[in-house]
Amino acid sequence: MLAAASNKYSGFASASPGAVRIENACTQWLASVIGYPETAAGTLTSGGSIANLTAVVAAREARDPDGGGAVYTTRFAHYCIEKALHIAGRGRSPRRQIETDASHRMSVAALEEALEADVRNGIRPWLVVASGGTVDTGAIDPLPEIAELCRKYGAWFHVDGAYGGLFALCDEGRELLQGIDQADSVALDPHKTLFLPYGTGAALVRDGRHLTEAFSATAHYISPLGESEVGPSPADLSPELTRHFRAMRLWLPLQIAGVAAFRAAQSEKLALARYFHQRLSEIDGFDPGPAPDLSVVAFRYVPEGGDADEFTERLLKHLQQEGRVMMSGTRIDGTYYIRCAILCFRTHVEHVDQAIDAIVEGVKTLNG
Numbered sequence: 001m002l003a004a005a006s007n008k009y010s011g012f013a014s015a016s017p018g019a020v021r022i023e024n025a026c027t028q029w030l031a032s033v034i035g036y037p038e039t040a041a042g043t044l045t046s047g048g049s050i051a052n053l054t055a056v057v058a059a060r061e062a063r064d065p066d067g068g069g070a071v072y073t074t075r076f077a078h079y080c081i082e083k084a085l086h087i088a089g090r091g092r093s094p095r096r097q098i099e100t101d102a103s104h105r106m107s108v109a110a111l112e113e114a115l116e117a118d119v120r121n122g123i124r125p126w127l128v129v130a131s132g133g134t135v136d137t138g139a140i141d142p143l144p145e146i147a148e149l150c151r152k153y154g155a156w157f158h159v160d161g162a163y164g165g166l167f168a169l170c171d172e173g174r175e176l177l178q179g180i181d182q183a184d185s186v187a188l189d190p191h192k193t194l195f196l197p198y199g200t201g202a203a204l205v206r207d208g209r210h211l212t213e214a215f216s217a218t219a220h221y222i223s224p225l226g227e228s229e230v231g232p233s234p235a236d237l238s239p240e241l242t243r244h245f246r247a248m249r250l251w252l253p254l255q256i257a258g259v260a261a262f263r264a265a266q267s268e269k270l271a272l273a274r275y276f277h278q279r280l281s282e283i284d285g286f287d288p289g290p291a292p293d294l295s296v297v298a299f300r301y302v303p304e305g306g307d308a309d310e311f312t313e314r315l316l317k318h319l320q321q322e323g324r325v326m327m328s329g330t331r332i333d334g335t336y337y338i339r340c341a342i343l344c345f346r347t348h349v350e351h352v353d354q355a356i357d358a359i360v361e362g363v364k365t366l367n368g
Contacts, residue, residue, distance in 0.1 A: 003248035010245045011235035023247035024231035029254075030188060031204050034161075034168050035181030041208025043238035044246050045201040048162025051187035053084040054203035054211075054238055058185060059127050059156040060088050061214040069126020070094040070118050074106050074141070076134040078160055094123055103290045104332070106130060106141040108149065115153045125155040132180055133164020136330050136339070137289065138273075138296030140164065143179030150184075159183040162201065163343075164294045166193035169259070170266040176293055184210075190250050194262055195345040200249045203238070211237045265345045269295040272342045272352050279356055285363065289337060298330065298337040301363055309336040311366065318362045325355040 010019035027042030045051045063069065071093045073081060085091050096118070099110040115125050128150050130141040143159065150157035159165065159180055165188045167173025168180060180186060184206050191200040205211045216236040235241045254262070273295040280288040280299055287308075289298040300312040316329045316338050328339045340355065 002252070003245040006245065008245040009242070010247065011233060011241055011243045013230050013233045016245075017230045019245045019247065020233060021230035022251050023234055023245075026247045026250045027202060027204065030166075030190070030202050034165060034177075034186055034188075034204065036186075036204060036206055039208055040204055040206050041211045041232070041237055042202055042204035043211065043234055044250070045203055045238065045240075046199050046246075047191065047201040048078070048160070048187050048189045049080040049083065049201075050239070051162060051189070051201040051203040052078070052080050052158075052160055053087055054215075055158050055185035055187055055205065056081075056084040056088045056090070056127070057239070058203075058205050058210045058214045059158060060090060062184075062210045063154075063156045064090070064093075064124075064126040067093070069124045070096055071126060072096045072098055072111060072114060072128045072155070074098050074100050074104075074131070076100065076104055076131060076136055076139065077129055078131075078135055078162065081129055081160065093126065094118070100139075103293075104134065104137050104139040106146065108142055108145040111146065112149055115149060115155070119153065125153045127158060128155045129158050129160060130183075131164075132159045132161030132177055132186070133167070133294045133296070135163060136296075136332055136337075137298045138164060138292050138294035138341075139290070140176055140293045143177065144182065145179075147179050147182035156185070157183045158185045158187075160187050162187050162189040163192055163296075166190060167266055167270070167294055169194075170263045170270070172267055172270050173294070181206075192343060193266065194250070194253075195265060195343075196253060197249050200246055208237075215239060269342050269347070272347065272349060273297055273340075275349065276340055276342065276352050276356065279352075280359075283356075283360065295342045297340045297342075298332065299340065300335070300337050303367070312336045312338060314366055315359070315362050318366060319358060322358065322362070324358045327355075 008019050010016050013020045031040040096114045099107045130146050168177045186204045188202040190196045191198045273292040277288050277297045280286045287300050287302050302308040303311045313336050
């Protein structure tokens with residue numbers, strides 16, 4: 001509200017040094033959360049899509065300026081990666097879809113095989129995109145091993161952590177996300193994992209010079225008024241020139257509530273997902289899916305007779321129409337699942353219990 005009412009332009013240090021100081025402080029804090037060194041730089045974005053695009057452009061300028069480099073993802077990569085590659089002029093880059101394990105995490109052996117095959121055939125590895133929490137199941141790819149392969153083959157290592165990357169703030173999440181600090185770039189969404197208002201994303205690059213080299217530009221009418229003491233202008237680190245004061249949404253809640261409150265809320269969401277998965281696994285007829293890495297559980301109901309996909313889809317529609325709980329659906333390798341995503345600071349154990357009650361009662365209703 002303060003940012004909107006003040007209508008503060010935050011793109012240019014000379015025009016709004018206070019706003020720029022706060023944005024740079026926020027991006028440095030985010031970088032410290034995932035373990036980046038002081039050489040890192042970042043920019044606040046409207047969300048994960050622009051954060052991933054920003055990282056892809058930085059990777060293009062650093063490692064693939066003339067094109068031809070290959071891209072490596074799994075089938076669980078968010079579709080905004082495809083959009084980012086297209087916008088960045090790399091939509092026709094050689095593409096390699098890497099197989100996953102039983103928990104839907106990228107196979108390190110399959111990645112190495114693809115990298116080795118490309119090098120052998122004269123194709124240069126350019127960009128490996130790993131997930132720090134997939135949309136479908138919240139799976140975290142094996143980040144340390146992927147980082148090692150990227151160093152070996154000279155590929156840029158990007159982690160799409162828009163959903164799950166900022167769980168690194170709490171102890172449990174930091175353990176799960178080991179290796180994220182080795183990525184060349186990371187996309188984050190504070191409006192997800194820090195429970196903040198929408199329009200609060202972030203792109204971070206381990207070597208901040210790559211952001212400046214990719215996005216810095218100038219014109220006579222907007223020359224700096226002098227040396228800045230507040231750090232780089234956000235307009236020199238991102239595609240945006242005009243940008244509002246979105247850093248206030250991140251900075252002010254941290255000042256008011258303190259970091260410990262956010263850590264506690266994150267730990268609670270991880271525990272609630274494990275609790276939901278455990279309870280569902282104890283109820284006859286349910287396939288609870290893989291144990292959650294983070295706070296998403298993908299589950300389905302398998303009736304004694306009939307098609308499980310059709311029944312699970314009907315169950316989701318029943319839940320949505322009833323209106324007691326909101327969940328969404330997805331297909332994983334053709335199989336239909338319901339997604340329980342626990343990521344609201346107001347969600348507590350009593351709400352998870354209510355959701356399970358609604359699911360069980362929904363099954364009874366559909367079974368007649």
